[in-house]
Amino acid sequence: MRQTCVLLLFIVLTSCEYFNIKKTSPEAILKEELQTFNWNDVDEYPSFSECDSLTVKADKKVCFQQVLTTHISGFLQNEIIVVTKDISDTLVLNFQVSETGQLKLIDAKINALTKEEIPNIESLLYESLDSIPKIFPAIKRGQQVKTAFELPIIIKVN
Template sequence: MKKTSSQDILNEELKAFNWNDVDEYPSFSSCDSITLKQERKDCFQNSLALHIWEFLKQEQITVTQDITDTIILNFKLSKTGVLTLTDTKMDSAAHQELSGIEDIIVKSLDSLPKIYPAIKRGQHVNSAFSLPIIIKAN
């Protein structure tokens, strides 16, 4: 078992670029024909959000009270195209009602189409980004 020091974790995090620091945003092949940088970013985000939403819609999530909330999903995308959910942010009532939602979201990532990583100075790079998802459950 390899031990990871806090310095190793920090160094790894420093390698992740923010959305605003890349020359080309991550992409799905369905977004490849888009040439404008902002529109390509929007296509990627909308495609990812739609995929997660469609997956959540198929799951049987039972709640005891109506929930309408925006969940902020924080992701890390490796330079090899591996997407990882690193954190979720939602209010405490939603978190209590939707306690297993993180696991469902992680499961939805398994069926994503191939992701092309972000590019900086001609090289694939790690990137980190947030994606808001609106949840309505009743």
């Protein structure tokens, strides 16, 4: 009987450790969450109204890029561009879409020959963005966020 009481007393005294609750601070939770957070991906890409019917994320991205490419290419095709040499170049345009849906051309990588033959190519690119349809910004965790992306545009002038 005495051994049972000693055993029971030992179990009661050592079991108190199981009732200790470890508290986690909000800062620790935030730090852990930020480490698992993928900063390079969004839940929804920026889009135009004609892309709203699409539900797959990758399809929306492709639609956005196609609408933007079509708009810029269409604008450039309507311009009268006179060159002395044939040009076949791929321009790489770096864009940024703000949280409010404003599109901004950050940088344009243009071949030296293209710049020489079409000296106003950059101003034409900026002009083409003036008449761009309304853009809905990207969304990350329910918040509208700023995004940046590259868009290749093929230029062929004969």
